[in-house]
Structures are given as structure tokens and as C-alpha cells.
Amino acid sequence: MTDSATALAYVESHLDDSLDRLFALMRVPSISTDPAYAEQCRVAAQQLTDELTALGFAARVAPTPGHPMVVAHHDGEGPHVLFYGHYDVQPVDPLELWKRDPFDPVLETRADGTKAIVGRGASDDKGQLRTFVEACRAWKETAGKLPVRVTILFEGEEESGSESLEPFLHEYADELRADFALICDTSMWDTATPGLTIGLRGMAGGQVTVRGPSRDLHSGLYGGPARNPIQVLTNILADLKDKDGRVTLLGFYDGVHPLNADVQASWDALGFDSRAFLGDVGLSVPAGETGVGVLEQSWARPTAEINGIWGGYTGEGFKTVIPAEAHAKVSFRLVGDQDPDQVWNAFEDHVRARLPGDCTAEFNVRGGSRAISLASDSPPLAATRAALDAEWGKSALLASGGSIPVVNSIRSILGMDSVMVGFALNDDNIHSPNEKYDLNSFHKGIRSWVRILDELGAMANAEQPEAATA
Known part of the structure; x- marks a missing residue:
């Protein structure tokens, strides 16, 4: 032996x-x-x-x-x-x-x-x-x-x-x-x-806070003329992706390379069932980039995700306020040669370019890593x-x-x-x-x-x- x-x-x-x-x-x-x-x-x-x-x-x-x-x-x-x-x-x-x-x-x-x-x-x-x-x-x-x-x-x-x-x-x-x-x-x-x-995949992520009025406002008095930070923030975040699921940050796809043909062939041979993959978590319709398979999205494509969002009154019952600020946690999964600092800076630029008058933004970056x-x-x-x-x-x-x-x-x-x-x-x-x-x-x-x-x-x-x- x-x-x-x-x-x-x-x-x-x-x-x-x-x-x-x-x-x-x-x-x-x-x-x-x-x-x-x-x-x-x-x-x-x-x-x-x-x-x-x-x-x-x-x-x-x-x-x-x-x-x-x-x-x-x-x-x-x-x-x-x-x-x-x-x-x-x-x-x-x-x-x-x-x-x-x-x-x-x-x-x-x-x-x-x-x-x-x-x-x-x-x-x-x-x-x-x-x-x-x-x-x-x-x-x-x-x-x-x-x-x-x-x-x-x-x-x-x-x-x-x-x-x-x-x-x-x-x-x-x-x-x-x-x-x-x-x-x-x-x-x-x-x-x-x-x-x-x-x-x-690498990572870039952190938190963004949008501030508007100096204090929470009664929506019956200020609703309409006063900026609502939650509305501002959700509009900005909605612009992170286009109708085809591609991330809109300037230069986001710099450093993203095509999938190696041998690796692609080995994945194709797996017989991956995207319907079952999504069905296990109660979903049925693939999201993300149009024309890109679920497995490739999960393993080889960069992403932009909103991981948490809050502002205003979130307790039991109902409180009709326009909040003074709104917050979101955002993360980006990176591939290839994408630079986490470049991606996060592009996100900050994306937010600032869409801020209306009377609103400011503050960022707390969590750090990042390359793929x-x-x-x-x-x-x-x-x-x-x-x-x-x-x-x-x-x-x-x-x-x-x-x-x-x-x-x-x-x-x-x-x-x-x-x-x-x-x-x-x-x-x-x-x-x-x-x-x-x-x-x-x-x-x-x-x-x-x-x-x-x-x-x-x-x-x-x-x-x-x-x-x-x-």
C-alpha cells in the first residue's frame, strides 16, 4: 500500500x-x-x-x-x-x-x-x-x-x-x-x-443619512411644501438601477471582466434550476440584470443592494410626521478589478447630485475589500x-x-x-x-x-x- x-x-x-x-x-x-x-x-x-x-x-x-x-x-x-x-x-x-x-x-x-x-x-x-x-x-x-x-x-x-x-x-x-x-x-x-x-466578490458599503427640516414636522401643517427626507432618499435609491437592472453609478462596471469560457462551461453543465433556487425562498421571477443568468449573477456579477431603510415614526400605531432625517444602509458586491473606494465615492456623488434644495447628506462608510x-x-x-x-x-x-x-x-x-x-x-x-x-x-x-x-x-x-x- x-x-x-x-x-x-x-x-x-x-x-x-x-x-x-x-x-x-x-x-x-x-x-x-x-x-x-x-x-x-x-x-x-x-x-x-x-x-x-x-x-x-x-x-x-x-x-x-x-x-x-x-x-x-x-x-x-x-x-x-x-x-x-x-x-x-x-x-x-x-x-x-x-x-x-x-x-x-x-x-x-x-x-x-x-x-x-x-x-x-x-x-x-x-x-x-x-x-x-x-x-x-x-x-x-x-x-x-x-x-x-x-x-x-x-x-x-x-x-x-x-x-x-x-x-x-x-x-x-x-x-x-x-x-x-x-x-x-x-x-x-x-x-x-x-x-x-x-x-x-469584494465589498463596499456603508450608511447614508439625508436631512431636511430642523425637526420632525406635523404633516397636516407642513405636508406638501416641506421636503420629506424619506421621499428624497427613496427617489435617490430608486435611481441606483435602470430598467434593465444595471447599476447606474458612474464607472461602476470599470474592471468587470467577461466570464472565463471554461468556467462558464462548467457552470452550464451543472443543470442549475433557477426556478427551484428562487422557489425555495418564495420567489419566482428573476430580478437583476436583464439577460444574465441567475447563477452568473450570484457568482460573477457585481450588485447594488439596499440592506436597510428607516426614518420617521416606526412604532405601533400611527404618527403623522414628516421626519427630519432618513437613513439607509447600502452595500455593493464587487468582482474583477473593481475598486471599492471608487465605487463608494461614485455612490456619494450619485446621492449629492440628486439632493434637492434644503437637504444635506451624511455618509458613514463601513470599509471595503477588493474581489x-x-x-x-x-x-x-x-x-x-x-x-x-x-x-x-x-x-x-x-x-x-x-x-x-x-x-x-x-x-x-x-x-x-x-x-x-x-x-x-x-x-x-x-x-x-x-x-x-x-x-x-x-x-x-x-x-x-x-x-x-x-x-x-x-x-x-x-x-x-x-x-x-x-
Whole structure:
């Protein structure tokens, strides 16, 4: 048997032990956004550190102004990879909607006979990060080594804004820098089709406030002659898109590139059902850009969305006022080479150009990030895809996803690209009650990482003769 075959056999014979270790981590309520759980975040970090140390990693709990990081290193031949995951979880509210204690995980058998791990953090991200740790364990227990050199970074604030992440990356850049990063916090296409995320949309967003009269006014006295900030703001926001669903901001589509033909072909082969996609949320008529498919809109096109709007009296009953001000939260998902600062500045210009007399606007920008695009034929991604194809028996989908800020941080601070592969499913209820992770995702996720590590090591060996000749 080859080393990888032996490691895969180990995964099969020790799956129950792997589940026990996952359950132990899930029992720790490491809710990062609530200060009451700060000690539990430290407990989770220490638990992972102790485990990695026992596996032969040089591991430590690294303090930050917020929750600690877990940093671990293991020598190996071949390329140096940085694996990123996060051990913190979302709050569990509303608790009454859970079928059981969120921090008392269970393996649940469903009506169709399939099994799922249920509990907070099952999918996001404890179950995902554990697939990688268990793959490392399989290699160490069978071969006594890892096929590649590995650095691990587990964050404790991903679910609460990652305030400590970028300062930490800057401070420890020399220690954390590797050839490329591996991230397991994304999804599969379906239960049988693995996915590789090769693009992430960027983000620009913030809040706009339109002010008119000096105070709220009685609409019976001032209705008609007085400017109504809600009416002004809604008119301005309505102008964000034309009749064909295209965003009207000046220069908005600068840097938006046509979809790669190979990627388009792989998406077309999926048989995506846009009617079912919309039907699941009670809709039936596609909106957005005319002539652009639903899947392409979701994965590869920029958007402008109004995320919240308020002003005037919003309590029970009725109060006939013209409000002094109105507010809206607006966000833009970005693709290609779109510049988040340019997009937000164009939005401010759009608002100011439409402000009538006696009205002013104030903006509170939340910040932004550029989109990430990865070459679909890069050696690390090609090796990862080959490993996934071997494990799942079908070609991995090359997909695009939402914003994952850490990918931008790793690229801008450490100068590395990331390979994003995950085994979550869209129905895993992440951030919601009754979060779950299919046992098949956990099981084959471990096996997939065993194969990926092997392929990455083989990739380095294959490059060696050429390097020697050079």
C-alpha cells in the first residue's frame, strides 16, 4: 500500500474517534462576540493547541487584544502551506428554535437514512477545520510525517469581525508566510459534487443619512411644501438601477471582466434550476440584470443592494410626521478589478447630485475589500482539484463565492494566494438554529485532505527535476 492508501485506511478505521474529538471541541461554547464567553474561547484554543502538540506540532496559544490565536508548525518536505480556520462560533439565539442543547452535539439519523452532526459549530467552522487536523493525524499515525510543511492558524474572532487578525498577521508575518494558504470555510455544490472556490466578490458599503427640516414636522401643517427626507432618499435609491437592472453609478462596471469560457462551461453543465433556487425562498421571477443568468449573477456579477431603510415614526400605531432625517444602509458586491473606494465615492456623488434644495447628506462608510480571482490552472489548485476528483469520482466545481475577508488579508499582508476548498452544504443552517454538518462531508472531507496533502507533496517532487536542470 502507498502512504496515502495507508492513511486513508486509518481514516476509515478511526472515524468514530475523529467524531469524538469533534464533539469535544463542539461542547466548548466559544462564542466570540459575547464577552461572557471569553474564557470559553481560551479553553477552545488551548484544547486545539494541546491536541496539535500531541501530534508533533510546535503549537502555542498566541494572545491578542481579543481572543487568542492558535499557531502551530510542523516540518515536512515539499511546499510550505498555511492552513487557516476559526474555532469561534456564532451565538445560538433564538434558543427556543433548537431541537436540543446547541452545545450538546449529536449524530442524528434522518428519515432518508443519512446522518448529520448537529450542534453549533458543526459546519462553521469546527467540523471543517477538524477535517484537516484529522487528515494530518492519519498521515502522522501511518507515515510518521506529513507530505508537506504545515503551518496552522486558527482564529478566535472570525464571527465577531476579526479585529485582531490583520494586526496579528502584520506582527507575525515572517512566521506565518508560506508558499500558499489552504482555507476550509466554503461549500460543496451538492452532496456529491466537491467545490473549489476560485473567486470571491469584494465589498463596499456603508450608511447614508439625508436631512431636511430642523425637526420632525406635523404633516397636516407642513405636508406638501416641506421636503420629506424619506421621499428624497427613496427617489435617490430608486435611481441606483435602470430598467434593465444595471447599476447606474458612474464607472461602476470599470474592471468587470467577461466570464472565463471554461468556467462558464462548467457552470452550464451543472443543470442549475433557477426556478427551484428562487422557489425555495418564495420567489419566482428573476430580478437583476436583464439577460444574465441567475447563477452568473450570484457568482460573477457585481450588485447594488439596499440592506436597510428607516426614518420617521416606526412604532405601533400611527404618527403623522414628516421626519427630519432618513437613513439607509447600502452595500455593493464587487468582482474583477473593481475598486471599492471608487465605487463608494461614485455612490456619494450619485446621492449629492440628486439632493434637492434644503437637504444635506451624511455618509458613514463601513470599509471595503477588493474581489479575489485565482488562476484556475495554478499548480496548487490543479493538485487540489486532482485530489478531489479522485476522492469524489467527479470533477470539482470551480465556483465563486461571497466575501471572505481573511483571503484578502492573507494576500495583502503575507503576499500569498489561497486555495479554498470546503465541504459544507447550503442547508447546513450555519448561523442559525439546528446547525448541522453531514457525516459524509466530515468523513470524505478528511479523506479529501489526505489526498490533497499527498498531491501537493507530489506536485513539489514533479517540479524538482526541472528545477535541477535549471
